[in-house]
Structure formats: C-alpha cells, structure tokens
Amino acid sequence: MKRINRKKVWLAVMIAVLMLFTACGDDDTNGQDDTGSDIPDEEMGELVPDLTFLSSLPEANMVNYEMSQEVAEELQALGVNAESQPMDFAVLLDVLYGDDMDYDAYTIGWSGRIERLDPDMFIHSINHSDNAGPGGNNTNRYRNPEFDEIADAQRREMDIEARRELVFEAQRILAEDVPKITMYSRANMQTYNKDLFEDVINIPGEGLFNEWTPFSIKPLTDETVLTVASNVNIDDMNPLSSISVYGWRNLRLIYDKLVRLSPSIEPEAWAAESWDVVDDTTIDVVLRQGMTFHDGEPVTVEDVKFSYELFIDENVEYFGSFLTPIDTIEITDDNTIRFNLVEPYAPFITNTLAQIPILPMHIWENIENPVQYTNEDAIGSGPFKLERFQTGEELVLSRFDDYFEPVHIDGYIFQIFASPEGVLTALELGNVHMVSYDLVPSHTEQIENNDGGRYDHLELTEGDDIGFFYIGMNLDRAPFDNKQFRIAMAHLVDYDLALDVHLNGYGARGGGGLTIVEANEFWHNPDVPIYDTYDPERAREILAEAGFTWDSQGRMRMPVE
Amino acid sequence: MLNYFLKRLFVMLLMIVLVSTMIFFLFRTMPGDPTAYVVDPSIPPEARQQLLERYGLDGSLWDQYKVFITDLARLDFGDSFFYNRPAIEIIQEKLAATLILMLSAMVFAYTMGVFGGAWMAWRRGSRLESIGITVSLIFRSAPTFWVGLMMILFFSVQLAWFPAQGMRTAGTGGGTFAEMFLNLDFLRHLILPALVAGLYFMATPMLIMRNSMLEVMSEDYIEMARAKGTKERHILYRHAARNALLPVVTAGALFIGASIGGQVLIEVVFSWPGLGREIVTAVTRHDYPLAQGSFIIISAMVMFMNLIADMLYALLDPRISYN
Numbered sequence: 001m002k003r004i005n006r007k008k009v010w011l012a013v014m015i016a017v018l019m020l021f022t023a024c025g026d027d028d029t030n031g032q033d034d035t036g037s038d039i040p041d042e043e044m045g046e047l048v049p050d051l052t053f054l055s056s057l058p059e060a061n062m063v064n065y066e067m068s069q070e071v072a073e074e075l076q077a078l079g080v081n082a083e084s085q086p087m088d089f090a091v092l093l094d095v096l097y098g099d100d101m102d103y104d105a106y107t108i109g110w111s112g113r114i115e116r117l118d119p120d121m122f123i124h125s126i127n128h129s130d131n132a133g134p135g136g137n138n139t140n141r142y143r144n145p146e147f148d149e150i151a152d153a154q155r156r157e158m159d160i161e162a163r164r165e166l167v168f169e170a171q172r173i174l175a176e177d178v179p180k181i182t183m184y185s186r187a188n189m190q191t192y193n194k195d196l197f198e199d200v201i202n203i204p205g206e207g208l209f210n211e212w213t214p215f216s217i218k219p220l221t222d223e224t225v226l227t228v229a230s231n232v233n234i235d236d237m238n239p240l241s242s243i244s245v246y247g248w249r250n251l252r253l254i255y256d257k258l259v260r261l262s263p264s265i266e267p268e269a270w271a272a273e274s275w276d277v278v279d280d281t282t283i284d285v286v287l288r289q290g291m292t293f294h295d296g297e298p299v300t301v302e303d304v305k306f307s308y309e310l311f312i313d314e315n316v317e318y319f320g321s322f323l324t325p326i327d328t329i330e331i332t333d334d335n336t337i338r339f340n341l342v343e344p345y346a347p348f349i350t351n352t353l354a355q356i357p358i359l360p361m362h363i364w365e366n367i368e369n370p371v372q373y374t375n376e377d378a379i380g381s382g383p384f385k386l387e388r389f390q391t392g393e394e395l396v397l398s399r400f401d402d403y404f405e406p407v408h409i410d411g412y413i414f415q416i417f418a419s420p421e422g423v424l425t426a427l428e429l430g431n432v433h434m435v436s437y438d439l440v441p442s443h444t445e446q447i448e449n450n451d452g453g454r455y456d457h458l459e460l461t462e463g464d465d466i467g468f469f470y471i472g473m474n475l476d477r478a479p480f481d482n483k484q485f486r487i488a489m490a491h492l493v494d495y496d497l498a499l500d501v502h503l504n505g506y507g508a509r510g511g512g513g514l515t516i517v518e519a520n521e522f523w524h525n526p527d528v529p530i531y532d533t534y535d536p537e538r539a540r541e542i543l544a545e546a547g548f549t550w551d552s553q554g555r556m557r558m559p560v561e
Numbered sequence: 562m563l564n565y566f567l568k569r570l571f572v573m574l575l576m577i578v579l580v581s582t583m584i585f586f587l588f589r590t591m592p593g594d595p596t597a598y599v600v601d602p603s604i605p606p607e608a609r610q611q612l613l614e615r616y617g618l619d620g621s622l623w624d625q626y627k628v629f630i631t632d633l634a635r636l637d638f639g640d641s642f643f644y645n646r647p648a649i650e651i652i653q654e655k656l657a658a659t660l661i662l663m664l665s666a667m668v669f670a671y672t673m674g675v676f677g678g679a680w681m682a683w684r685r686g687s688r689l690e691s692i693g694i695t696v697s698l699i700f701r702s703a704p705t706f707w708v709g710l711m712m713i714l715f716f717s718v719q720l721a722w723f724p725a726q727g728m729r730t731a732g733t734g735g736g737t738f739a740e741m742f743l744n745l746d747f748l749r750h751l752i753l754p755a756l757v758a759g760l761y762f763m764a765t766p767m768l769i770m771r772n773s774m775l776e777v778m779s780e781d782y783i784e785m786a787r788a789k790g791t792k793e794r795h796i797l798y799r800h801a802a803r804n805a806l807l808p809v810v811t812a813g814a815l816f817i818g819a820s821i822g823g824q825v826l827i828e829v830v831f832s833w834p835g836l837g838r839e840i841v842t843a844v845t846r847h848d849y850p851l852a853q854g855s856f857i858i859i860s861a862m863v864m865f866m867n868l869i870a871d872m873l874y875a876l877l878d879p880r881i882s883y884n
Contacts, residue, residue, distance in 0.1 A: 090593025090847070097609075135609070227731050233842065236645045244643075320608045371615070374646055391644060391654060392834040396732050413732045418829040418838055425713060425725045432731070 041551040045558035048479050048548070050081040053471075054095060054106040057086045063502040064107040064469055067183055067493070071471065074492040074536055078543070079556040096472075099134040101141070105473045105480065107183070112205030112467030112519075113245070115322075115355060117265050118347045119167045119523040122515050124151045125321075127170075127179060141476045142179035156344040158280050163346055167516070168525040175513035175528040178486040181471040182510035184498040185517050188463035189444040189506055191427065192434040195457040196223050197409075200434070201263050204519045205466045209436035211252050212263050215383060218408045226412040229423040229432040233416055237389055238375040239357045240316050246436065250395055250414055255357030255380035258285055258304065259349060265522070267349050271299070271358060271381070273335075280344040281327075285337045285353070292402055293360045293381045301331050306361040308339075314371050322352040357382075383407050392416055428454055441504055464519030468510060479558060484546030487512065490531035491539035562882075566872065573864045578630075580860045581853070585629055588849050589622060595642050595847035616642050616849075629853075638854030643846055648854040652836065656821060656858075658728060659828070659835035661742060662754055663820035669759030671766050671813055678770025678809075679802045682778060683793075693767070701764035709757045709830035716753060723753045726832035754831040758824050762816070766809050773805040780804075807877055811870045818866030821859055 055061075055068035068084040075082035087095075095103050116122060125131060128151045129143035147170060154166035188207045192200055199218045203210040209228050217226060235244045239251050258272040269275060271291060276284045291299040312323050325345035330338045341348065360379055367373050378386045383405065384397040398411035415432060417423045420440050426432040439447070447455045471493065473480035480486060490512025499507050508517060511532030516524045547559025595616060596609045613619045617628065617639075632639060638648040677697075681690045700708065717725035724730070729746050741747070777783065778801055786796045825837035836855060843851040875881045 088592060094593050225732060233643070235643050238645060241645045315608075315611055372640075372645065390834075391646075391651060392839065393728065394731055415727070415731045416832075416834075417726065418832040421710070422726045422830070422832045425718060429718065429721075429725060431725070 039549065041553075044549050044551055045547075045560045046478075047551075048080045048556045048558055049104075049477075051075065051083075051104045051479075053082065053084045054092055054103055055084055055086050056089060056092065056107065060089055061109075061469070063184065063498060064109070066502055067498055068107045068471070070494060070497070071489075071492055074539075077536065078492075078540060079550055079554045081555075096139045097135050101134060101474070101476070103474055104477060105471060106139075107469065107471050109469035110467045112185075112465040114203070114206050114210075114261060114265075115351050117205060117261070117466055117520055117523075118350045119170075119516055119520075120155055120347045120351070123167060123170045124155055127151060127174060127515070140179040140472050141474055142177070143475070144173065144177060147173045147177070155346055156280070157346055158277055158344055164523065167523050168528075171516055171525040172528050174515050175530045177483060178490055178513040178531065179475060180473065180515075181486075181490050181493055181512045181531075182468045182514040182517070183470055183493055183495065184503060184510045185465045185468045185508040185519065186438065186503060187506040187508070188461075188465055189439045189441075190435050190437075190461050190463070191439060191447055191458045192461070193427070193430065193432075193457050194459040196221055196430070196433055197226060200461070202461050202463045203263055204265070204464050206249075207436070207438065207463055208434055208461060209249060210263075211249070211260060213434075214253055214409070214412055215405060215407055223433075224410040226409050226434065227432045228412055228414050228434045228436050229426060230414055230416050230436045231418075231420050231423060232437070233392055234389070234395060234414070236374060237378045237386060238371075238373055239359065240311070240314055240371050240373075246414075249436070250397070251357065251378075251380075252382070253384045253397065254378050254382045254386050255359065256291070256299075256382040257354060257357055258287075259353040261350065261354050267354060272353070275349065275353070277349075278338075281341040283339045283341070283348060284332065285339065287335050287337065288404065289335070291381050291404060294379045294385045294400055295360070297360060297362055299358060299360075299381045301335060301337050303361045304337050304358055305329050305331055306365065307359040308356055310359065310364060310370060311356055316371075319355060322347070322355055326352070384411065387411070427458060430457065441506065444506060445504065462506070464508065464517075466517055466520045468514070468517055470510065482546065482559075484542055485548070487531055488539040488542040488546075491533065491535045491542065494534040495532055496534065562875065566868075569868050569871075573861075573868065576864060577857065577861050581630070581633055581857050582626075584853050584856050585626055586622075588844075588847070588852060589625075591844075591847065593847060594618070595849065618849075633857070638857070639850035641843075641851040642848045643843070643851070648850040651839065651851060652854050652858060655834065655836040655839045657738075657742070658833060659821060659837060662751065662758065662827075662833060662835060663824070664817075665751060665755035666758035666762055667813070667816060667820065669755060670762035671809070673759070673763050674766025675770050675802070675806065675809060677763075678767040679774050679797060679805065681767070682771045682774030682805075683797050683801075685775065694771075697764040697767050700760040704826070705757060705761050705824060706826040706830045708760065709754070709827055712753050712757055713830070724750050725753075726750075726830075728834055754827050754833055757831075758827050761824070761827075765812055765816075769808050769812055770802075770805060773808050774801055777801045777805045807874070810873055810877060814866050814870035814873060815863075818863040819859075821862050 053068040053072050056064045058065040065086055072082040072084040092106065092108065096106060096108070110116070110122070110126070125137045127138055127142055127147065129138070129148050130136070131138040132141045132143055150166050150170045150173070154163050154170060157163040157166060190208045192208055196219065197217050198220055199216045200208050201210060201212045201216050202208055203212065214226070230246055232246055233244065234247045234250065235242050236247065237251065239255060242248060242251060256271040258270060259267045259275070260270040262268045271288055273286045273288045275286070278284055287299070287301050287304060293299060308326065308329055311319055312326060325341045325343065325348060327340045327342045330340070332338045339348070358381060363379055364370060376389065383400055383403045385400045387396040387398050389395050393416055395414040396411070399407050399409065414436070417426070420443060423432065423435060424443050424446070427435070444460065447458055447460050450456065471489070473486060473489070475481055495509045495511065499505060499509050508519065509532060511530035514530045514532070518524050518526070543556070549557045551557055595618065596612050610619070618625065640646060641648045641651055644651055677693055681693045684690050713725045716722045728750050729741070733746060783796060783801055786800050821836060825841055827833065828835040828838040840852060840855045843855065
C-alpha cells in the first residue's frame, strides 16, 4: 500500500513539474513574439483564423505528412494557430472535390503521367477559374481573369512556338500569384538487369516500362522474354473500361495508336503515316499502309473512325476531355481520316491522337455492351499479342511478327507482386528483369550500396518526374486570399529538408508558384523567379510589410482594411 | 438429428441475410467513394457521375440495398468495379489458391499437432516436451511475415531450393485447373508458404491434443489397460489418443471455416494470389461487390463449418445428442 502511494505522489509531482515547464515554455515564446507593437490589441485586425493542413497518412506519403507538420509548426512560431491533420487519401479527395469546399490548406500531388507533358493539364485544368467550382481540379480556387485569358489562348493556339510563349507567360503569372506552393518532385528511381538486356529507354513521368522500351530493348543472352515486375494490379483488358494506369500501359502495346510520343516527347506519326493541320479546326490523318490486326484482318480507315466514335459514344470517362473537342470524323479517301473540331484544341495531336487505341471494327461492332465486355482475347494491331491474362498474377504477351517496326524480344511477362520486398528478392535472383514502378527509397539505397555484390547485375536508373507534390491553399478563405500571406508561406517551406532529408536527394526542389517543373524541358519557363528559399525571418518581414500585426500575446492578426 | 440440422440451417440463412445487410451498410459508411480509387482525381465531375451510374451507386442507399439483396437471393454478387467481371468469378479463382495453401498448411499442422501433442503428453515432464511446447509457441507468436521472410532468405536466396514467391514460374501454366495446380512447378511453389502457415497453426492442435490427452490419461480405463500389460504405444494411440481427439476435430472444422479468408501476411510475403490479399485490396479500393461477396462467403463458410463441427461431435461422442 505504502509503495503505491509513494508512486502516486511521484507521478503527481512529475505531472505538476511538466505542466509548469509547458506553461513557462508558452510564456517564453509569447515574450519573444511580442514584437512590441504599441497598438492595443482591440484596435488591431481580426485574429488570423485557425488553420488546418490536411495531409496524407504517414504510410501513404511520409514526406507530405512530415512537411505539413513542419509548415504547421512554422506557422505556430509565427503566432498562427495551425495544425496538421493526416487523413486517408480517399477522404482527402472527398474533401477537396466535395460540394462544401470546406478546407483551409492541404498537401497532395499530381503524378507525372505522360499526357501531362502537354501543358494544358497543369496550366488550364488546375488553375483556370472555370474549374474552381465544386468537383473542379482548381482546388486552390484560384481566380485571375488575366491568367484565364492566357490559359484559354494556349489551348487554342495550334502553332507550337506561339503556344510556348503563352505557356511561359502563364507560368510568370502563377509564379507571381503563388496559388500553391510546390514542395518537391520525386525522382523516378528504377532498375533493370543489365546482364540480360540492353537498350532500355527512360522517359520522364513514365520510367523504364514505357511504350518504347519493349520496342527497343535487346536480349544479351538466350533469355529472350522480358519479365517486368509490378506491385500494383491490372484491372482488365478492355480499353473502354480499363482505368488502372498499368492496365493502360500494357494495352497500348497490344493496341496501336495513330501517334506515339517519342522518347523526347515529340509527337511521331505511328500507325498514321502523317497528319496535316488543314486549318485550326480540321486535321487530316493519313493511315500507314499494310498494317494488320493480330487475327490477320487489315487495319483500315473504317477501323480508326469506328474506334474514335466508339470512345465518344460510350462516353469513356478517362478520355472525356480529349474527345469533347471532336465534332465529326469523316473518311475522305481510302487512306485519310478527317477530324473536324468544335474549336481549336492544341493538345489534339499530342493527347487525343496519341491516346486513343485503334480497335478492330469487325470484332467490336458485334458487341452489345462494349464497356462491360471482358475482352479476354484482346485483338489489336500493336507490337505485342495477348497470350494470357491471369488476374492478380501475370499478363503474358508475345511478339506480333507482322508488325511494321522490328521488336527484338520474343515477348514479355508483366508479373504482379504483392509487395516491393518480393520484387527485390526476385530481382536479386534474376527472376524478374525490370521494375515498372519507382523503387521505395530503402530499396534504392540497398541496390546502390550493393552489399557483397548482390546487385552487380542491376543497373539503377534515375529519371525526372514531371509531376510534383505541393501545398494547396483555399484562396476563397482568409488568410490565403491575401497574396502576401501566400508569398510568406512560401518562405516557411524548407525545400532542402524535403529533398535532402526526406527524399535522400532523389528528386528535385520545389518553390512557391512553380507549376511546370524543369523536367518538362520544352514547356518549363526557366526565366521566372519563384519563391524557393526557406527563410522564416523573411516571411515575418513580408507579413509585417503587408500589414499583419502581432498582439500582446504574440498572436498574428490580419491587416486592418 | 435431422430436425436439428434443418433448424440450424434455417437459422443460418437468417444470419447470412443479417450479416449481408450489415456488411452492405458497413462498406457504405466507409469514408470516400469508389471513384476516388479507380480513376484519377483529374477527371471532370460529369465523368465521376457517369462512373457512379455505371457502378449502380447513383440511386439512394435504400434502392441500392434492394438491388443488392434481390441479387443476393439469386446468388449474384454483382460485377467487381475494378475487374469489370462478376465478383463471384474472381472469388472462385482466388479461393482455389487460398484453400489449397490453407489445407496443405492444415494437413501439416494437424498431423504434427495430433501426433506431437499425444506424444508430448505421454512424455510429460521430459525435456523434449518443453522443447516441443517452446518451439510450437515460438512459431505461434513470431510474426508470420518475418518467419516467411527468413524462410525466403534461407531456402530461396541462400540455398535456392525453393522459389521465393508466386504460385508458378512466370509465364507457365494455363487456363485449366490441371494446368494451373496439378504440376510439380506448383508444388515447389507451395511448399514454403504452406510450411510457414503450418508452423504457425501447429500450436493450436498440439496444445489442445496435449491437454486433452493429459485428461484422458488420468482415466481409469488407461490404468486398466496398463494393468492388463498392453503395450505402451498401443495404449497411447488406440486408447488414449482416439478419445482425446474430440476437441481437436472441432478446432479443425472451425479452422477450415475461418481459413478461406486466408493468411493475408503470408499471401503478401509470398505474393500468393489468394483471397486474403484480394479482400484487402478490394476494401481499400472500395470495390463493394468483390468485398461484400468475399465477406458473405467467408461468414457463410464459418457458420457452416460450425454446424459441421457440432454434427461431428454427436457422431464422435455418443454421449452428445441433439434430440
């Protein structure tokens, strides 16, 4: 009994001491923050509202989680009541895209998918005021009429150089207005077996398993079938219903496309022999001669017209925005298809023509409900034939010998693993030859350290990502409606910490207002100054200059209008 | 007996309807909706709406429930959102893989458990007994993913005796059941995960068997047999073990029922394409039809095996009757 009592007393004393310390700590910071303003509290502006930073769960994205904690702490040091609230990704999306638009700020990212190399996504979709309503991609609720005009103009400009000028100008405005703060981009760290294969191609935003590597890769030994490891599942083989990224990355090797983006991301006529922009809203595409589908039937202009119309009629969600600009499609001669657009649409060639697969009309015209069709024996005209798709296990493809472009491997297997650990073991044992996803940082390190020469046969590749992770702010709300506050915020993000510590240096720095990152060489405007220095003192100065004040308790107050 | 059986069957059906209802609403109270996972957030809101319609999620919750329960009455679980195929097809495919793995593990665990347990009770107090208990408890308490990783490290990477993961060598195997499961390649892939699962499950039958043996061994008829001068091994297996087996049988029947959910960790470590893994991803993807279907089948299976266990009890032990 006595003992327990003593314990209790100790506990009470400890708690009391602890509380005293915390209380003192508060007093200290308050004393420091009190910048000695002479104005009585009640004559100052409103208190800066309490801010909540929504972020991802640590297991989903550790860097975003940590960074949002850091920024919240920086704000606290400045006298703003800020906290970070981690949540499940689906819930976060619900909040950001929901009708209530009820949030202050958040951290999230845009992945660098290949169609996003076209600047329309990052300029128009996520910054135009048309998309600032509920469900729109402009989740920062950024509205600037001057910017909107340019964002619209670049979309209509069919001349690529003139369009580039407009995109540069748009980036200048964004860098000035700072609607969001880009924190970092991840490098795409991947690996393949260099003892068995050579001539892989690394594409920004896509990595090693892109639409070119299977064409270009050459076997060095008698292992002529490439095994590619994946750690995510593929859904199905129907181009009209497949919505998983890796479903698509495989489907585009089974089904051919009129245009493919070259490894340097320029549109290249592929199943098309050439295209001709007749005028701003008329594009003629000449089909390549002598192509056949995997079942031996010839590929004709009817197939192309049918495919595009099927995608339009079936309202395929994934491609909606690429297809809505199409008004009509006509066959002008045996080899030529004419696309009439509703209005000029600059991404038509880079996105629309480069995305829609050519389906065999003789098969699909007889299918009653194309979107529900499982398409187990997918027949396309692409470089690879589907041999077998075993849900959750593997996709087996073999070379299509009648393809117009030579392929050096006999086929490839896309193997699905349950965890990256399993893939690493399989890589070590030589059972798989390439990864299709970005290695987790610890595996990158393991391969780099190459302990005992275990990974001698692996080549580590680094690619730049055109996607980025950022802090978004709700510009409909105070204090984020104040541009100076956003600029000050950009000084509270430790960009080097994100890159050097959290990402082990595998990535690129961000900056306030950065939208098209350097990796997207052609469209990135290198001459725009962005706010990319971490400097909390400077942040305080900017805020003071903008009329923010600190009251006797050190709390930040809004400027008086 | 038959009456009792029918009555239980009827109660079971009611329970399944109840459980299905609970599962239905449980999934729909989960935050987030299926469109968040299947498509990129960048799709326009109209497209999201279309997708919801395609999935039949645009109606009111009550309307959705009516569709769900009438379909269920026809044993139709709907189409998986993700795979765009009937959920039941996916479940069947995955269930085969899981059951083969779990039953192999069970055969290992129960053979080792029954004989080991009986023998341990017989040699009570010996050093071998304490070693046996310790070993079985170590495997029971060690995280299966860790044991799995160690096994892979040792048997696959160091010794290269067994493949490290998957159900077959990449690119082999075909469509039919025989091509998929009845071959040496499959067997080689099965051994490691089955062993890890088996070692994990071994403690239950072993300790139950040991305890119930100890009880049986204090019975008069064992003493009687001894007094008659019957051989030790004869007493152990003919007289004691047979009677001690009863609780182990119950545990075994329940095990089968519960096993179809699989051992998720083992399936993940060995990249085994089983139902457990599929359920986890189905839930995170909000693939309602697939997740619902799997859970309903699992709960039905557990209830059914419970019933079987009760029936077996009456058959094995004449003292128990249900009349």
